[in-house]
Amino acid sequence: MKNILNKISLIALIISLFASTTAMADGPVTKGSSVLGFGLGMANRYYGYAGFSPGVKVNFETGIWQAGPGVVTLGGTFGYTFQRYRYGYIWGSNYDYSWHNFIVAARSAWHHNWGVDKLDTYAGVSAGVRFNIYDDGDDPNNNIDAFRVYPHFGGFVGACYYFKPSVGVFGEVGYDINFITLGLNFNFGNH
Numbered sequence: 001m002k003n004i005l006n007k008i009s010l011i012a013l014i015i016s017l018f019a020s021t022t023a024m025a026d027g028p029v030t031k032g033s034s035v036l037g038f039g040l041g042m043a044n045r046y047y048g049y050a051g052f053s054p055g056v057k058v059n060f061e062t063g064i065w066q067a068g069p070g071v072v073t074l075g076g077t078f079g080y081t082f083q084r085y086r087y088g089y090i091w092g093s094n095y096d097y098s099w100h101n102f103i104v105a106a107r108s109a110w111h112h113n114w115g116v117d118k119l120d121t122y123a124g125v126s127a128g129v130r131f132n133i134y135d136d137g138d139d140p141n142n143n144i145d146a147f148r149v150y151p152h153f154g155g156f157v158g159a160c161y162y163f164k165p166s167v168g169v170f171g172e173v174g175y176d177i178n179f180i181t182l183g184l185n186f187n188f189g190n191h
Helices: 002-021
Strands: 036-044 054-067 072-086 094-113 119-135 146-164 167-175 178-188
Touching: 002 054, 036 072, 054 094, 054 178, 072 119, 072 167, 146 178
Parallel strands: none
Antiparallel strands: 036 054, 036 178, 054 072, 072 094, 094 119, 119 146, 146 167, 167 178
């Protein structure tokens, strides 16, 4: 019973937040505006190996419709990640495996500024394809180089602070092309 009351309280809190923010001013991302973003971060490790894997991504979104106090955007994303696994360098075997991933996906997010001037917060999803190029280096036991195509599904949350009307810095986290991304957004229209 306590769990049910906690869930009802949480839902009521969320609804009251949405209801109280409907009168707030429009944020940096509005219906009709477009945002182009460039980011760099720690890539999704598709193969489970530890360590830092770099990932870059480019996003483009356009504000399509008003959804409550926020705006829903639709667009696309392109990303590249690189991973390497070295085995036996201490023992002289020198096996060097690498994975190059190119991701092309549709992207949609809900944007809201919560009444804070120059702030854009958002949460969204992406869906598309991941093209993987695998190189096994010079492994004599596993001489396989491959090109594969996989589905890509992602989810993310982020925030962007516009220090100029059309330029902002953003941070994004989630299970998407990158686990963590930092970058620049350029906002075109509706300032």
